[in-house]
Amino acid sequence: MTEGATSKEPQISNDHINDVLQRFAERFGQPLRSLVLHSPSEQNLDYEDVTFPSRDGVPLEGWFIPAAGSNKLIIANHPMGFSRSGLPTQFEPWHSVWASSGNGFEVNFLPDYKILHDAGYNILTYDLRNHGFSGAANGGIVSSGIFEARDVVGSLQYVRNRDETRDMTIGLFSRCLGCNSTFSAMTQFPEVFNEVRCLVAAQPVTPQIILAHHLALAGVPANRIEDMEQRIVLRTGIGFARIDPREWAKHVRIPTFLYQVHDDVLTQPSDVQTIFDNIPIVEKKLQWIYGTTARWDGYLEFQRRPQPMLEWFEKYMP
Numbered sequence: 001m002t003e004g005a006t007s008k009e010p011q012i013s014n015d016h017i018n019d020v021l022q023r024f025a026e027r028f029g030q031p032l033r034s035l036v037l038h039s040p041s042e043q044n045l046d047y048e049d050v051t052f053p054s055r056d057g058v059p060l061e062g063w064f065i066p067a068a069g070s071n072k073l074i075i076a077n078h079p080m081g082f083s084r085s086g087l088p089t090q091f092e093p094w095h096s097v098w099a100s101s102g103n104g105f106e107v108n109f110l111p112d113y114k115i116l117h118d119a120g121y122n123i124l125t126y127d128l129r130n131h132g133f134s135g136a137a138n139g140g141i142v143s144s145g146i147f148e149a150r151d152v153v154g155s156l157q158y159v160r161n162r163d164e165t166r167d168m169t170i171g172l173f174s175r176c177l178g179c180n181s182t183f184s185a186m187t188q189f190p191e192v193f194n195e196v197r198c199l200v201a202a203q204p205v206t207p208q209i210i211l212a213h214h215l216a217l218a219g220v221p222a223n224r225i226e227d228m229e230q231r232i233v234l235r236t237g238i239g240f241a242r243i244d245p246r247e248w249a250k251h252v253r254i255p256t257f258l259y260q261v262h263d264d265v266l267t268q269p270s271d272v273q274t275i276f277d278n279i280p281i282v283e284k285k286l287q288w289i290y291g292t293t294a295r296w297d298g299y300l301e302f303q304r305r306p307q308p309m310l311e312w313f314e315k316y317m318p
Contacts, residue, residue, distance in 0.1 A: 012219050020218050025231035028211060029141050031081035032093060036132050038085040040065055043114040054129060054137075054154035055189075056147075061133040062126025062155075066164070067117050072317050073168040074116050075155050076125040077178025078109070079203075079299065080142060083132030084125040085109055089296070100217055101265050102294040111303040112173075119310050122168065124159055126151075128177065141236045144207045144243035148177060149185035153192050170195065171317050173309075175202040175299060183248035190251060198255040198316035200309045203298045204275050205267050208240040213266045249275045255283035257312040261298040262288040285312070 040047040040063055048064045062084060078084055081094075086107040089098050098104055113123050127134035128148050130141070138147050152174075159165040174182040179201040186193055212225050233239050256279055260272040269288075276286040287308060289301055302309055 017220050017224060020215070020220055021224060021228050021231055024211065024214060024218075025228060025235050027097065028207070028232055029235040030130075031142055032097070033131060034081055034083045034085075034087045034094070036061075036083045036085045036127070037088055038108055038110045040110060040113060043110050043117075045114060045117055050124070050126075050158075052126075052154060052158035055150035055157065056137075058129045058137040058151070058154075059135040060126050060129070060151055060154060062124060063113075064162075064165075065113055065117055065123040065125070067120055067122045070120045070122055071168050072120060072171070072313075073122040073124065073159060073165055074171050074173050074313070075152075075159065076109070076112070076116075076123060077152060077155075077172070077174040077182060078125075078128065078131070079176030079178060080144070081131070082107065082109075082176075083127050085132075086299075098296075101214075103266075103296040105294075105296060107296050107299045109299075115303060115306050115310075116173070119306075119313075121171075121313070122165065124155060124165075126155060128181065141238075142177070143236065143238055144177065145180035145184035145245065145248070146238065146243060148181035149188050152178075152181050152185040153189050156192055156196070169197055169317050171197050171313050172199045172201075173302075174199060176205060179204040180243075180245045180248070183245050183252060186253065187248045187251040190253070193254060196254055198257070198312060199252070200257045200302075200312055201259075202301070203260050203264070203267075203295065204245045204249075204258070204272065206245055206271050206275075207243050209268060209271050210266050213268070217265065246271070246274050246278055249278040250280060252279045253281060255281070255312070255316045257285045257287070257309060259287040259289060259298065259301060259309075261292055261295055262290055263293045264295045264298065265293045266295050283316075 086109040
């Protein structure tokens with residue numbers, strides 16, 4: 001449309017808006033479970049199926065992928081709605097949920113583990129509660145980091161009590177919900193991170209902001225975000241003020257590398273910039289990804305261009 005042209009936005013009914021709000025509230029509070037559809041064997045990696053308790057006892061399922069002769073360990077935490085193996089967004093029912101935002105393609109995390117293994121790192125990757133094959137808890141809701149923080153703590157306790165890993169140098173690789181949950185754990189349980197060397201973090205996001213962008217893509221007026229929050233509260237008991245990674249970031253005390261798709265249609269650059277600015281240490285870095293609007297490209301960035309992240313791990317886990 002040329003400058004100065006006028007157009008009326010298509011009108012959608014209030015009933016339709018209410019249907020959209022309810023559907024989003026249900027998906028946000030209890031996302032579809034992504035199954036574990038890949039295996040480390042696809043990348044010719046030896047691995048062990050492991051199970052261990054979260055800090056509050058929820059059973060968590062994962063893989064331990066050994067790197068012979070290495071005393072360095074990365075713990076990987078996945079995004080909301082994903083599993084340790086990724087998200088099969090090329091298939092229904094996930095495709096219909098995400099394709100409208102340009103994210104209708106698969107994210108497979110197994111190449112990430114191959115890259116880390118070949119760089120000399122042991123890996124623990126697992127499903128957060130209410131995801132993948134891990135246990136249901138808290139009524140099945142996803143809390144955007146409040147309860148999932150206990151899973152992050154549980155993973156650290158597990159490797160510190162396992163004979164083969166108790167003396168290893170630990171780094172974290174946390175994405176989206178996994179990153180929010182890591183920040184939340186640092187807020188709730190700071191002592192657990194005393195011996196963790198560093199964090200590589202992909203695309204943390206403030207729930208209110210990503211939901212507002214979802215609504216805009218669906219044609220819902222911006223002033224209905226409060227209605228959206230009320231529906232989420234009625235489903236989960238948790239409002240936006242309690243799940244703010246911008247506040248949790250103020251409790252990060254380990255060297256942190258953040259990266260994010262700059263023009264991600266599901267968020268805005270100022271959100272990650274604020275999260276980064278709120279990290280109160282000098283040892284931090286923010287890297288933008290350009291040339292795409294798809295959030296999923298941010299999750300695939302490590303397997304496409306891993307060098308900056310590997311250099312961060314190498315610097316702080318020599």
